[in-house]
Amino acid sequence: MSRFARRIRLFVELSRVSFRRQLAYRTANLAGLATNTFFGLLRAAVMVALYGARQEVVGMSVRDAITYTGITQAVIAYLSVFGWTELMDTVYTGDISSDLLKPMDYFTFWMARDLGRALASMLMRGLTVMLIYALVFDITVPVGAWQWAALLASLLMGWLVSFSWRFLVNLAAFWTPNALGISRLIFATSWLMSGFMMPLRFFPDWFVGICYLTPFPAMINTVVEVYVGVLDAQGVITALAAQAMWAAGLIWVSQVVLRAGIRKLVIQGG
Amino acid sequence: MRRTIDIYLRLISVQIRSQMQYRASFLMSLSATALITFLGFGSLAMVFWRFDNIGGWTLWEVGFLYGMVEAAFGTMDLFFSGFNPHIFSRLIRMGTLDQILLRPLSVTLQVLGSSFIMKRLSRISQGALIFVISVAMLDVHWTPAKVAYLPLVFFGLMCFFGGFFVIGSTLTFWTVQPIEVVNIFTYGGREMIAYPMHIYERWMRDFFTYIVPAIFLNYYPALYFLEKPDPFGMPDFAPFLAPVVGVGMLVASFAFWSYGIRHYQSTAT
Numbered sequence: 001m002s003r004f005a006r007r008i009r010l011f012v013e014l015s016r017v018s019f020r021r022q023l024a025y026r027t028a029n030l031a032g033l034a035t036n037t038f039f040g041l042l043r044a045a046v047m048v049a050l051y052g053a054r055q056e057v058v059g060m061s062v063r064d065a066i067t068y069t070g071i072t073q074a075v076i077a078y079l080s081v082f083g084w085t086e087l088m089d090t091v092y093t094g095d096i097s098s099d100l101l102k103p104m105d106y107f108t109f110w111m112a113r114d115l116g117r118a119l120a121s122m123l124m125r126g127l128t129v130m131l132i133y134a135l136v137f138d139i140t141v142p143v144g145a146w147q148w149a150a151l152l153a154s155l156l157m158g159w160l161v162s163f164s165w166r167f168l169v170n171l172a173a174f175w176t177p178n179a180l181g182i183s184r185l186i187f188a189t190s191w192l193m194s195g196f197m198m199p200l201r202f203f204p205d206w207f208v209g210i211c212y213l214t215p216f217p218a219m220i221n222t223v224v225e226v227y228v229g230v231l232d233a234q235g236v237i238t239a240l241a242a243q244a245m246w247a248a249g250l251i252w253v254s255q256v257v258l259r260a261g262i263r264k265l266v267i268q269g270g
Numbered sequence: 271m272r273r274t275i276d277i278y279l280r281l282i283s284v285q286i287r288s289q290m291q292y293r294a295s296f297l298m299s300l301s302a303t304a305l306i307t308f309l310g311f312g313s314l315a316m317v318f319w320r321f322d323n324i325g326g327w328t329l330w331e332v333g334f335l336y337g338m339v340e341a342a343f344g345t346m347d348l349f350f351s352g353f354n355p356h357i358f359s360r361l362i363r364m365g366t367l368d369q370i371l372l373r374p375l376s377v378t379l380q381v382l383g384s385s386f387i388m389k390r391l392s393r394i395s396q397g398a399l400i401f402v403i404s405v406a407m408l409d410v411h412w413t414p415a416k417v418a419y420l421p422l423v424f425f426g427l428m429c430f431f432g433g434f435f436v437i438g439s440t441l442t443f444w445t446v447q448p449i450e451v452v453n454i455f456t457y458g459g460r461e462m463i464a465y466p467m468h469i470y471e472r473w474m475r476d477f478f479t480y481i482v483p484a485i486f487l488n489y490y491p492a493l494y495f496l497e498k499p500d501p502f503g504m505p506d507f508a509p510f511l512a513p514v515v516g517v518g519m520l521v522a523s524f525a526f527w528s529y530g531i532r533h534y535q536s537t538a539t
Contacts, residue, residue: 021272026448027450031449031450031451031453032450034450034451034454035450035451035453035458037463038454038458039458040464041471041474042458042461042465042470045465045469045470045471045474046324046465049316049324049325049465049469050321050324052321052323052325053322054321057320057321090384098366123518176297177295178294178298180295181294181295181298181299181302182298183296184299184302185298185301185302185305185466188302188305188306188309189305191306192309192312192313193307196311197309197313198313198314198316198317202316202317202320203316203317204316204319207316
């Protein structure tokens, strides 16, 4: 087996283990699903009440807006929207020392594990939320192979942007004992700027402009816009390209920061 | 009584002093929580120019509901920190509760004094700020009765959500791990009554009227303060049930709590 094939094999195995571990938390997954559904219903009611008699607002129909509340609840677990501190925890417990000794690139190691976790979450708390939505509401569904393909690409890219960003934020633990506080602040910012609280197109243009200077819209808002179909073919391609650029950029930056961080790292605990 | 208060204050001051030791971390958490509270209402405010009302209510009328519930829930969250199911269940898992039971002091008092999360202050102040701004923009017609009733509504909300914390903690006597579904009533309930209740589907509203009577804690009092007509035709005393429902909830939950304590079997850790 070539070296490359072996690496791929290791990546897939790590993802699979992490996928199974996530599925094993059955009660936690169910409770999470119930909570996501309840909050989704609340937010859908708020949307309907905001729309009132309006049929459409900036290209989004009431139906799109209801679907939007479902999508945002569906990606909470998939993208760890409420926070992800697994990596910084290993820094503070000292477990990181054994992870760094593993014969595998440190970034790829976490990426494989996060992919498994994300896919299991998508299955248990993403698709299920959308299924419940489809039963309760008349929701928007992508049309045609092309839009489905674009959605799939956008979801995958959204995860890649989200993961590399979360990885980068967690690296703060290499420098400061306060990384948890920093990450809370950053995650809260991302809720507003990623389009998690409200679809970005509802906001004033100047604010949307600021949001698009950050990687946050590439995590959720792009997925929403591709899903509900408010973009034309040209717009979809531009949006996917922007996601790919953010992913590539963040992966590169996290490599640089990781290299600097490892030189700085003081292993704690024992 | 005097001794009880004295002990409680001493327990709390230990908590406060220890949290103040990590000042940078404390300030960071404070600003993060402030940002989170602001985001909910702030994002609504930022899209309001496209919509101009929500189920017939203006932004500031919603702000009245939103600020009130945020401030009251935050205050509850501060004083009932020890009864937060996530924090309390740790006492059970670590076996700390066994030590508490052995001390010649009220168990409830010790649990109340076991945690006092200072960063909740930012939630309280954010909620109060939203409330004050909304009231200033609304030009509420204040009467002596309304001024007297306002703190009672606040108190009712605190007791109501405190009751859910106590129930959630009592359940962990049997389950050890906190039951996540309780979050739907605490955090979900908070979110729900931050908006006017008539925007929800019938079955959801009925559930939060007859089974979990959350509708009387914020929505009905707001109808009274803002002098809005009641869309559901409840009796005239409906807006004044907030303290009764709140205190009733807390008393019932403490009854369940003492039942739980009597049936507590240690985790033997």
